[in-house]
Amino acid sequence: MNTKTPSKLEKILAAGHMAVTSECGPPRGSNPEAITKKAEMIRNHVDAINITDNQTSVTRLCSLAACIRLKLMGVEPVLQMVTRDRNRIALQSDILGAASFDIHNILCLTGDHQSFGDCPQGQNVHDLDSIQLIQTVRHMRDEGKFIGGDDIQRPPSMFVGAAANPFADPFHIRALRLAKKVNAGVEFIQTQCIYNLDRFEKWMEMVRDLGLTEKVFILAGLTPFKSAGMAKYMKNRVPGMDVPDEVVSRMAETPKEKQAEEGINICVESIERLKELPGVAGFHIMAIEWEEKVPEIVERTGLYPRPQVS
Amino acid sequence: MIVGKQKPLDDIWNRVKEFEKLLVFGCNTCVAVCHEGGNKEAEILASLLRMRATQENVSIDIRNSGIERQCEHEFFETAEKEIEWADAVLSIACGVGVQFMVKRYPLLRVYPGLDTTFMGDVEKPGLFTESCQACGKCILDLTAGICVMSRCAKRLLNGPCGGSTKGKCEISKEVDCAWQLVVDRLETLGNLDEFVKVIPLKDWSTNRDGGPRKLIHEDLET
Numbered sequence: 001m002n003t004k005t006p007s008k009l010e011k012i013l014a015a016g017h018m019a020v021t022s023e024c025g026p027p028r029g030s031n032p033e034a035i036t037k038k039a040e041m042i043r044n045h046v047d048a049i050n051i052t053d054n055q056t057s058v059t060r061l062c063s064l065a066a067c068i069r070l071k072l073m074g075v076e077p078v079l080q081m082v083t084r085d086r087n088r089i090a091l092q093s094d095i096l097g098a099a100s101f102d103i104h105n106i107l108c109l110t111g112d113h114q115s116f117g118d119c120p121q122g123q124n125v126h127d128l129d130s131i132q133l134i135q136t137v138r139h140m141r142d143e144g145k146f147i148g149g150d151d152i153q154r155p156p157s158m159f160v161g162a163a164a165n166p167f168a169d170p171f172h173i174r175a176l177r178l179a180k181k182v183n184a185g186v187e188f189i190q191t192q193c194i195y196n197l198d199r200f201e202k203w204m205e206m207v208r209d210l211g212l213t214e215k216v217f218i219l220a221g222l223t224p225f226k227s228a229g230m231a232k233y234m235k236n237r238v239p240g241m242d243v244p245d246e247v248v249s250r251m252a253e254t255p256k257e258k259q260a261e262e263g264i265n266i267c268v269e270s271i272e273r274l275k276e277l278p279g280v281a282g283f284h285i286m287a288i289e290w291e292e293k294v295p296e297i298v299e300r301t302g303l304y305p306r307p308q309v310s
Numbered sequence: 311m312i313v314g315k316q317k318p319l320d321d322i323w324n325r326v327k328e329f330e331k332l333l334v335f336g337c338n339t340c341v342a343v344c345h346e347g348g349n350k351e352a353e354i355l356a357s358l359l360r361m362r363a364t365q366e367n368v369s370i371d372i373r374n375s376g377i378e379r380q381c382e383h384e385f386f387e388t389a390e391k392e393i394e395w396a397d398a399v400l401s402i403a404c405g406v407g408v409q410f411m412v413k414r415y416p417l418l419r420v421y422p423g424l425d426t427t428f429m430g431d432v433e434k435p436g437l438f439t440e441s442c443q444a445c446g447k448c449i450l451d452l453t454a455g456i457c458v459m460s461r462c463a464k465r466l467l468n469g470p471c472g473g474s475t476k477g478k479c480e481i482s483k484e485v486d487c488a489w490q491l492v493v494d495r496l497e498t499l500g501n502l503d504e505f506v507k508v509i510p511l512k513d514w515s516t517n518r519d520g521g522p523r524k525l526i527h528e529d530l531e532t
């Protein structure tokens with residue numbers, strides 16, 4: 001087994017197991033229990049937990065501090081880092097900060113535009129973009145050097161991830177964009193939430209045709225619907241989201257008190273179908289403010305217990 | 311060209327009403343093309359301000375004038391007298407013109423009547439669109455001739471981001487996704503392979519980040 005970092009997530013994937021990750025959004029305040037409680041609910045059912053970085057551009061407790069909380073409780077974090085808010089000095093500095101706590105996974109993202117959040121009048125930085133951030137982390141890890149060329153004492157040792165959205169446009173270049181991320185050095189991918197399985201399968205076929213599944217681990221992203229209202233909202237209001245009409249009507253036709261259960265059923269059925277899809281290396285289950293449902297989903301899809309690696 | 315937009319009349323009025331002799335001063339090149347800051351607009355703005363003065367019973371003498379360009383010494387000659395007359399000038403040139411006057415007339419009060427909005431083109435009559443940021447190091451050769459610095463809301467060098475939907479940017483259905491335009495053009499030209507090449511980190515030192523910029527032609531200096 002060939003791994004480049006001490007990351008547990010990397011070890012599980014390299015050993016050929018289906019990986020399971022999940023994510024927690026930090027609170028809009030400084031109470032650490034908001035993170036530790038969520039993590040407690042799911043720690044035994046997932047291999048690593050992503051901490052989002054001011055998602056949808058709403059100011060929250062920082063991703064790095066929340067990742068340290070996870071680390072202190074013995075849970076493996078995935079540090080999400082967006083290029084929207086920090087220049088290359090701050091990005092490198094935060095990577096070193098994370099490395100000093102032995103945080104071994106990073107997810108390199110661009111971030112939503114700030115106009116969606118609570119500071120629409122703020123600046124956006126984008127000194128680097130997500131692809132250049134991937135390059136930067138690989139450079140820091142593999143060459144042991146800063147962007148500026150100086151040596152790093154004790155370089156970071158991080159398994160480098162990124163997101164992919166198979167549902168954004170233009171569709172036909174979405175696999176090529178993944179190829180670009182692979183060229184930049186990405187090692188694992190967590191996808192945008194999948195509701196349109198046909199389109200996802202088509203994308204995976206294009207990804208396989210480019211030989212990318214040999215080079216990068218792809219974790220399929222899923223978010224269960226809590227209600228028909230949420231399905232409609234995701235369909236109409238969230239940029240880059242593809243929710244087919246059948247899925248919305250399946251939720252809408254379910255009586256209100258059964259909708260949450262139906263949302264979980266859809267998620268479980270999707271995982272069952274995608275488990276069979278060549279190139280899918282695991283699942284990223286994003287149960288938004290509904291973390292308590294993750295164990296049920298993992299158990300019902302036969303992904304429990306989680307493998308032990310050392 | 312440089313595009314600007316007149317500030318709201320209330321803001322302008324509150325800024326200038328304390329003076330006795332006000333000159334509304336147009337610039338008849340870029341900002342005249344977008345019908346916001348030319349000599350004709352100076353005339354209209356001056357009459358609006360005069361009406362306002364009458365309504366509010368404020369005694370203020372307002373004249374209007376203008377020159378071809380407020381960013382070069384040689385054009386000022388014809389307006390010297392009017393400028394001398396005024397105790398304040400409301401310049402409706404872009405920010406460059408306003409500052410050029412500040413430099414040229416150290417004792418004169420000069421106020422901006424425009425918000426300088428962007429560098430852009432005249433897509434069709436009445437429609438002006440941003441198309442350059444003056445980043446100091448042109449990358450149009452790498453992005454199929456589409457300026458992602460000015461036209462992508464996140465200035466991504468390796469887009470499109472995950473928010474690109476049906477050719478539009480995630481920020482608004484009214485805004486084209488610059489990276490969709492790049493991809494379309496690469497395809498039209500049969501160059502889609504270019505797309506997978508990673509565009510490296512940008513050197514921002516030629517941008518505003520490196521401090522104020524200058525261009526010097528020693529042979530032309532006097």
Ligand code: SF4
Pocket residue numbers: 461462463464465466469470471472473474475478479480481486487488489490
């Ligand atoms: S949708 Fe297109 S233009 Fe808008 S931020 Fe993303 S890549 Fe840039």
